Amino acid sequence: xxxxxxxxxxxxxxxxxxAVRQVSLEVVEGETLSLVGANGAGKTTLLRxxxxxxxxxxxxxxFDGRDITSLPAHRRVKxxxxxxxxxxxxxxxxxxxxxxxxxxxxxxxxxWSVDKVLEAFPLLEPLRRKRAASLSGGEQQATAIxxxxxxxxxxxxxxEVSLGxxxxxxxxxxxxLATLIEAGATIxxxxxxxxxxxxxADRVACMLEGRIVLEGNRGELTRxxxxxxxxxxxxxxxx
Amino acid sequence: xxxxxxxxxxxxxxxxxxxxxxxxxxMFGVMRIINLAHGSLAxxxxxxxxxxxxxxxxxxxxxxAPILPGALVxxxxxxxxxxxxxxxxxxxxxxxxxxxxxxxxxxxxxxxFSPDVHSLDEGRIGATSxxxxxxxxxxxxxxxxxxxxxxxxGSLQLLLRYTQLGRELRATAEDADTAELVGINARAVYARAxxxxxxxxxxxxxxxxxxxxFDPNAGxxxxxxxxxxxxxxxxxxxxxxxxxxxxxxxxxxxxxQINSEYFALSGHVVFLAVLxxxxxxxxxxxxxxxxxxx
Numbered sequence: 188x189x190x191x192x193x194x195x196x197x198x199x200x201x202x203x204x205x206a207v208r209q210v211s212l213e214v215v216e217g218e219t220l221s222l223v224g225a226n227g228a229g230k231t232t233l234l235r236x237x238x239x240x241x242x243x244x245x246x247x248x249x250f251d252g253r254d255i256t257s258l259p260a261h262r263r264v265k266x267x268x269x270x271x272x273x274x275x276x277x278x279x280x281x282x283x284x285x286x287x288x289x290x291x292x293x294x295x296x297x298x299w300s301v302d303k304v305l306e307a308f309p310l311l312e313p314l315r316r317k318r319a320a321s322l323s324g325g326e327q328q329a330t331a332i333x334x335x336x337x338x339x340x341x342x343x344x345x346x347e348v349s350l351g352x353x354x355x356x357x358x359x360x361x362x363x364l365a366t367l368i369e370a371g372a373t374i375x376x377x378x379x380x381x382x383x384x385x386x387x388a389d390r391v392a393c394m395l396e397g398r399i400v401l402e403g404n405r406g407e408l409t410r411x412x413x414x415x416x417x418x419x420x421x422x423x424x425x426x
Numbered sequence: 427x428x429x430x431x432x433x434x435x436x437x438x439x440x441x442x443x444x445x446x447x448x449x450x451x452x453m454f455g456v457m458r459i460i461n462l463a464h465g466s467l468a469x470x471x472x473x474x475x476x477x478x479x480x481x482x483x484x485x486x487x488x489x490x491a492p493i494l495p496g497a498l499v500x501x502x503x504x505x506x507x508x509x510x511x512x513x514x515x516x517x518x519x520x521x522x523x524x525x526x527x528x529x530x531x532x533x534x535x536x537x538x539f540s541p542d543v544h545s546l547d548e549g550r551i552g553a554t555s556x557x558x559x560x561x562x563x564x565x566x567x568x569x570x571x572x573x574x575x576x577x578x579x580g581s582l583q584l585l586l587r588y589t590q591l592g593r594e595l596r597a598t599a600e601d602a603d604t605a606e607l608v609g610i611n612a613r614a615v616y617a618r619a620x621x622x623x624x625x626x627x628x629x630x631x632x633x634x635x636x637x638x639x640f641d642p643n644a645g646x647x648x649x650x651x652x653x654x655x656x657x658x659x660x661x662x663x664x665x666x667x668x669x670x671x672x673x674x675x676x677x678x679x680x681x682x683q684i685n686s687e688y689f690a691l692s693g694h695v696v697f698l699a700v701l702x703x704x705x706x707x708x709x710x711x712x713x714x715x716x717x718x719x720x
Contacts, residue, residue, distance in 0.1 A: 238607055239606070239607075240603060240606065240607060259606065259611075260606035260607050261605075261606045261607075261609050261610055261611045261612070264606075264607065264608060264609030265609055269607075269608075270607050272604060272607060276601060276603075276604040276607075278596065278597045278600045278601060278605075279600060280596070280600060281593065281596060281597060281600070285593050285596075286597075288590075288593060289590070289593040289594055289596075289597045289605075289608065289610070290608035290609065292590035292593070292594070293590075293594060293608055293609035293610045294608060294609040295609075334608060335608070337608075338608060338609050
């Protein structure tokens with residue numbers, strides 16, 4: 188099977204700091220890949236580079252067989268890549284509905300509409316005319332995921348969707364994700380919570396200091412293996 | 427009756443300020459770009475109308491037909507070539523860039539048109555007025571100007587609120603990086619918004635030129651009044667800009683009624699009073715300054 192997303196020896200720098208080093212990974216259509224790793228391992232930078240928000244210093248990003256390394260972010264959205272950024276980053280003074288519609292009008296055409304999103308996230312229905320800034324964390328996260336869906340992505344990049352949310356809210360967010368995954372969505376997910384990352388994904392990749400040090404199917408990896416890679420304890424990791 | 431007269435003429439003068447301030451409200455209030463050349467761009471519109479009426483022999487109103495599309499193109503090019511680059515260097519740089527543009531425009535206009543004053547013919551409507559009473563006459567041309575200001579500000583408000591371009595513009599102004607991540611071509615959106623702002627400036631300039639005479643340095647003074655209208659009305663609010671223009675106009679004409687030397691001064695005093703009052707209210711935890719498109 189050919190990969191929907193293929194990242195080839197990607198290097199991304201923040202000034203002098205090299206956040207992503209020689210990372211290669213593939214995501215096949217319909218699969219969910221969880222990216223785990225400690226703070227500062229380069230997960231967010233990798234996701235932003237795939238979405239086009241950050242220009243890589245080296246390497247290639249291919250999407251559906253096409254080299255998109257030099258495409259700006261808004262052009263990648265039109266090809267079907269959507270990022271739910273860390274910290275949600277809603278447009279604070281736009282209403283929930285406007286946040287959704289602005290993405291719907293700018294992205295790819297497809298099945299998602301404001302009504303469909305509100306159906307998928309019923310908690311947003313009574314809030315549609317409220318300013319995004321006035322929502323709670325969980326409501327904002329649902330809006331952020333809905334906003335990404337409005338662009339009708341073929342690949343959904345989710346960055347720390349549970350960060351800063353109450354456990355019961357995280358539960359709700361992941362329930363809606365499970366529905367998306369069942370419907371055949373292709374997802375690349377960054378998650379700090381190991382058990383969550385391992386339960387939702389088909390495959391897990393672990394990053395350490397900018398490199399992928401462990402990668403495998405869900406059934407093949409034990410929690411201990413991932414924990415060791417997470418903290419860099421495994422001898423010869425990534426070599 | 428003289429006071430009623432002053433207030434009515436103040437409101438009508440406010441229409442002129444509001445029209446000039448409408449493009450500024452879009453750029454300064456929504457896009458957060460301080461364009462010091464806005465008044466000068468308006469002035470170019472007036473001079474273009476002068477050229478067309480003088481050499482092609484069309485009426486001033488007909489001259490708007492080529493001027494407005496030309497201004498749209500000029501605004502687009504201005505954003506893509508100058509403002510976009512200076513915005514990348516921080517918020518202060520567009521201030522310097524547009525200040526330079528203001529000076530260049532004044533000098534270029536002086537070179538081609540001499541420092542003499544010019545004026546534009548406002549057509550038959552200029553000589554007619556509505557005589558409400560023996561002491562109060564309302565010039566139809568002033569009513570037309572106010573009506574166009576209301577129309578332009580209302581259209582901009584609807585554009586911002588209900589169109590995809592408006593939503594994209596507000597989203598980009600709030601967070602350009604994230605706007606790109608939902609598929610918005612942030613630079614193209616800003617260029618289109620600047621195109622609209624410059625077109626409204628040219629429209630305002632032509633009406634200003636019909637109302638009073640102008641010279642190559644008139645841009646800066648008009649800019650000041652337009653800025654005051656935007657700030658009095660509340661940055662980011664388009665209807666607020668209309669009220670801001672009217673408050674400023676009324677303050678000036680009523681001030682001039684007290685003593686003719688107080689015309690400009692009374693406007694500035696009201697502007698300062700609004701600023702002080704607002705900061706006092708804000709420090710007490712109330713929000714009076716509308717954000718977004720309000």
